[in-house]
Amino acid sequence: MSAFDVWIIRFEPGEAPPAERLQAAFGIDFASAQSLERSLPKIVKHAVPAKAAGEMRQALEAIGAVVECRPARDAKLSISGDAPAVFRAPDADLFPSGRVSAIDPFAPSEASVPRISVDDPMLRVPPPKVTAPAEEEAPRRIAASLLATSQAQQRRKFVLQAVGTIVAGAAIVAIGWFFGNSVFRGEAGWVDIGFDGLGIYFMGVGVFDMVAALRS
Secondary structure, X not given: XXXXXXXXXXXXXXXXXXXXXXXXXXXXXXXXXXXXXXXXXXXEEEEEEHHHHHHHHHHHHXXXXXXXXXXXOOOEEOOOOOOEEOOOXXXXXXXXXXXXXXXXXXXXXXXXXXXXXXXOOOOOOOOOOOOOHHHHHHHHHHHHHHHHHHHHHHHHHHHHHHHHHHHHHHHHHHHHHHHOOOHHHOOOOHHHHHHHHHHHHHHHHHHHHHHHHHHO
16 A cells, blocks of 8 residues: 655745644644744655545645645665664654544544545656757757768769760760761761761750759
8 A cells, every 4th residue: 555755845824823833733732843843844744544644634734734745765775784774754753643633544534524635646757958059069060061061072973974964975076077977067967967966965965964063
């Protein structure tokens, strides 16, 4: 069965001082009430069942206390031996359980008194990792450098391809000049005209691609 520690975090402002409210509600002596008030936040009951923790929380909130019911700490092994060292909170028995009162775990419940259920505690969310500006800037600079390098390599590749196309077109025209009847010599037939046109087309495409690559 789950056990809970009942903590008083603080007291809300009221007509009477917190020590007087504690003394009037639970019958403890004024010195103990003042000691409890000065030592807040503090455990007032250790490792009690959820039912008793809820009743105690209800009674303490009725006199203006801000209360938290936290899971009880587990027993820890002692360094000096095998016996478990159980956590003992100071003044854990400030409110004796043997006395019948509104916060007595063994007191019979009344039909008109509502029960307070203690929900399971929410898991703690780890704080977000704060990244230093220098750590964020370095990846950005690396990415920008890689992008610039990639663009330069692509531009160089396109320029080389355009130069190759121009050279291919010039070679076709040169072959027609030296080995056929080129249109530039005025003796071309239909085949020669088509051959020279193909070379001129390759040179035009190469020039267009080179201009586009250099302007990008």
